[in-house]
Amino acid sequence: MKLFLTTLFIGFSIVAFGQNTLIGTVSDHHNKPIESVTVSIPELHKETITDTNGTYTFNNLPNGNFSITFSSIGYANKTLIITLNQKETRLNTLLEETSTHMDEVIISTVFNKLQSQNVMKVEHQSVKDLQQKGAATLAEGLATIPGVSQISTGTSIGKPVIRGLSGNRVLVYSQGIRMENQQFGEEHGLGMSDAGVESVEVIKGPASLLYGSDALGGVLYFNPEKFAKANTFSGNFNQKLFSNTQGSNTSLGLKTSSDHWKFLTRGSYSTHADYEIPSGEKVINTRFIEKDYKIGIGYSDTYYNSEFRYNYNNLNIGLPEEDLENTNFRTPLYPKQDIDNHMLSLHQKFFFRNSKLEADLGYTFNNRKELEAVDEVALHMKLKTASYNIKYYLPKSGNLETILGVQGLHQTNKNNGEELLIPDASTNDIGVLLTSNYEWKSHTFQAGIRYDARKINTETHGIVGEEGYFKAIDRTFESFNTSLGYKTKLRDKLTLRLNIASGFRAPNLAELTSNGVHEGSNRYEIGNADLKNEQNIQTDLNLEYGNAHFEFFVNGFYNHVNNYIFISPNGAEIDGNNVYDYVQDNAALYGGEIGIHYHPHPLDWLHFVSSFENVTGKKDTGEYLPLIPANKFSNTIRTEFNIQQWFQKGYALVNLDYILKQNNNSAFETTSNDYTLLNLGFGGNINVGKAKFDLSLNANNLLNKTYVPHLSRLKTDGIPNIGRNIILGLNFNF
Template sequence: MKKIILALILGFSSLLSAQNTVTGTVTDPQNQPLPGVSVYAPELHKGTTTDANGKYEFTNLPNGSFRVAFTFVGFTTQNKTISKLLKENTLDITLSESVFEMDEVVVSTPFNKLQSQNVMKVEHESIKTLQQKGTSTLIEGLATIPGVSQISTGTSIGKPVIRGLSGNRVLVYSQGVRIENQQFGDEHGLGLNDAGIESVEVIKGPASLLYGSDALGGVLYFNPEKFADENTFKANFSQKYFTNTEGSNSSIGLKTSTDNWKFLARGSFNTHSDYKIADGDRVTNSRYNETDFKTGIGYSNSSFSSVLRYNYNKLDLGIPEDGIAEQSSSKNTMFPRQGIFNHLLSLNNVIFFENSKLDVDLGYIANDRSEFEDSNDASLRMKLNTFNYNAKYHFPKMGKIETILGVQGMHQTNTNFGEEFLIPDATTNDFGVFGTANYEWNNSVLQAGLRFDNRNITSEEHGITGEEGYFQALDRSFDSFNASLGYKTKLAEPLTLRLNVATGFRAPNLAELTSNGVHEGTNRYEIGNPNLKTEQNVQTDLNLEYKNSHFEFFVNGFYNHVNNYIYTSPTGDVIDDNDVFAYIQDNAQLYGGEAGLHFHPHPLDWLHFETSFETVTGKKDNKDYLPLIPANNWNNTIRTEFKIKDWFQEGFATLNVSSTFKQDNVSGFETASKGYTLVNLGFGGTVKLGKTAFDVNLNGNNLFDKEYIAHLSRLKTDGIPNIGRNIVLGVNFNL
């Protein structure tokens, strides 16, 4: 059956003949062959695995340079480049042993170095690692990364916060395309499902040089699931159960590849009842349902690589408005609720020349968002259609200098179909051009870049002058120049220093420019300011890392100055029993950082201790605190690794203690938050019974059923606690 599927989907590949080839052997320090090593060429989306003799082979490769990564658990990842391919090439690799996490190729930065080689400090986490922590949503998993938090509404809606900046100040990328889903709204979540996502990269700081407007605070870059290794067929099924919400998460996927063609598809369904707080009561209408489908097809030969991906996501979200009211374990949402349909289509093309290449990403997103107050007739419905393009030309390498020149742009339209208007019908056009260079010598790297952007926003007049819901016509243009400079060096063999200075910008969004009414979920009347200026920031980052075979330590510090920071401030007026807030601007500063260590004592090879601390403070020029700044957090984990004979492999057990401190540094309309400590347990591994093998994970989160209210919870003003004890059982079968 597998052979038939391969033939039907990928039969054309037999018509193509191989040209350049790379072969080799991967060995350990004792010169013994290593079977099962993952060998992956990211630009071609091609992968293979070493055989029993440690051998691998790639065929039909393009001219010019060829970059490949070698990854194996327990060994240091190596990223190798053949500067000019011949007809036949040999690349033998010796991997050195490492007890720490595997190094990964960073895709979110332009030169695709290994994380350890990158000038910028970029956090990289596999989705599998985040899932092993037992979180029920993707954003909950992200919030376990130092420097990342979430603004949440129950368990269904979460918005990322990077070092105190959120909303349109954090840019999200998936499938190489910037996500546009009305993320300015308080009740608008990320709109992504973790099924079919391989890993996430977090840039904690301004990345406008690479991504333009809205990357002022940082970037979340989601890497999609890799295709199968060449000439293989794989299928898997996973199932998770959540005791607190009586929830279920099911996912099934298949993928196959030949030398040239690649195909994958994955479907998922996620359903949850109202979540329970510590005393056993449920938070009424915090239930939600999610359907997700991802598919992709790719083709590569000696001249180019092309990958087309599609993601459909449907969300049915209840909005908890009455707190602890009707108690039910039903998964059918009540009113008010949201219905969201999201379509994401992406096309990545890499064209290879003799000594250079052109990388082009095209994306289209259709976001259809409806809000239902008391009937199935949408009171508010917005359709946001966005077309993105991103082209980068990698010049031939000149000595030790690599150079990239790129253009990016976006065309976006927002159209209203409901009775209520949250923002007016509008059109947004972006255009940006940038250049960046990387110079590497000895143990040091210098990277610099410059960029210019223009954003034009036009909107239509709507409503009656002087009444709620009136929007005046708008035609604004915003320009910005941005630059970055980064330096990395080894102060000693185990000690690395990174220093980065970068600017970023964010043009004001439609809500900030045009609002005139009660913003859903905020219970306040908001008035926009059509004269707002562009936010512009300068951030300095310092990173120190020390690593030897049994000890790893890092410390990150940052200072971020933001000119014309946009926020809402009470005017003292009241309209229809709602306090009136207006959008104004002031300069602001944010500063803080993260520190942590990972200790692996010798000779206890099965034991790991990890600890990290994160802090951020945000103030306006008048010394008042900024709103929505996360509380300080201290996170500690003890992890053991083991196996039980031949039937239980790659076993692990974890004890995690996460202490969040009180938050007294609040803005004028916020209230202080108490500190709390949560205890979490995890257990898992691979079970082998004959020829059957499956992964199992068991997690106990908030094990002691602690009642607490997170500072960034939107239910905090109503005194509604966060989720209580939650036991999560997950299994994954490779079919």
């Protein structure tokens, strides 16, 4: 069937064959050519840079309407829409100087517009920017984005939280496909390395219309690094050293491209010893080792674009426990997790005369082991997921754009260990969506509707009445969801966005079937096979203003969730463990983020960035929800400078984060104290003779503050987070 469809699509594409050339120049408002401007056509994965005359050229382009993006440091990003239907098209453009943030093309929303044009507010951060903030891990970097935090287990495990929602309520996409790695567990981390990841986009709110079940709380969309520019070869070597964990991270990447073919590969290796708390003690068995390998192959011509990527990630993570003997220094002790994750994706685009078809096919294999001792595999789960996402972009009608889509997956979970958290099971999803975007003067409207069905089948296991017994389940969960968005300019440079969207999440296997002591939680958990869908409606209001020297934003949200699933003690005990049931109640989460970016004139080298984030989560009974992050006030002063020719694009920053007390705790949580963290950063591009490299130096928790975050899984044992940590990074491009 797949071969037949592919052949059919290629046949249609050949009918729409078109071989076009796009040329042009990029200048400033003094008509002076701008050199080294990055010119890209994201839909075609094509990119080039302007020469000394500001000229760029693309060959072998298909017919159709495409977004052309121009970006250069010191200038505002610019995106233009161009129609290609003749042999040679010329497009000259002017760029405006600016010193504030770059306006990025958003990939996680189906219409792929610039953020300034997007109806939905999406946070975009490059991984390089997150690293400049001093993030030691990818999850830690995500937690610097307003509205995002993490449930952490030391330095090795970080689970993203978006506006108080986590686990299966937050969907993670990488390489254009959904990541499936047992997200139901608090001790199950993100499971991916930042090596070979270019940027992340965060949708803070229900995105079930675009992504189906599990996007009720939001989406993390990771964009992989781009291929090399046409007819070039490049590479880079990156080395980081971490003082606190005596850690090391090494990454090597190579890539090359011709006019049609593209290839890249990257490998990385990380090793960290136990982290040290401010008292000088080591937290035994918080050590971990991570190996990551990525490969990408691309092909493009005038009617077809294809991109294949493969990612292998292995995590060997120690689990802290009392009375462990400190041996081996870096090698994780028992108990530990050994996790393999394989991810394969195939992204294809077919270009017709006035429309296009996109197809994303994915396969992931998550192999998770929890080992108590040598040759003693307590828990071993194999999760296999095959997914598809097909979107057809109808011919544009005036200012109206419309997309039809179908998505789905087939997933199996198989147990091979002595213990079972969840039974052997299969899950099948299918979803159909229709969404449109309409522009009229300064107003943009976006609306859509979607239907989803998820079927879950499990197998019977164990003996009735005993721990580890699972009754067979055969359930189907269905949901209709809609969204409506509106964007307008109230005044010049003042933008208003209003979005109302519904979302849903089908109960996961742990919530439906649990019957035993959950590792690390010290509680006996009992599932509920009669649980219903979680169904929510969220209203988001975004107001933002930006000129050359000052920006501000205000985000407010109200999220009402029907049938919110949580665990609650029932008063009983089994083998000395309190028994918790999975139950449901209506709940609401509300709050928002506010921030400014001030760049005073004429101090072009100075930036002040400040933000405050707040979220409150309550059940309709008035009780607080668990795992709600504390309010956070963050302030950063950043300077930018050049020292002659040998030190370019230099920066220095001071960051002060104040995390407020969290007194709004659930019945089985404790309150958390407030604390303040001071972080420093310094770096730039160094050119000494023929030697050229990037330098970064960060000092996190400079004052060696003792603190315990509210969302730390080590909080119940009174274990603080990591103390002072100096991070040195060197990056060599060749």
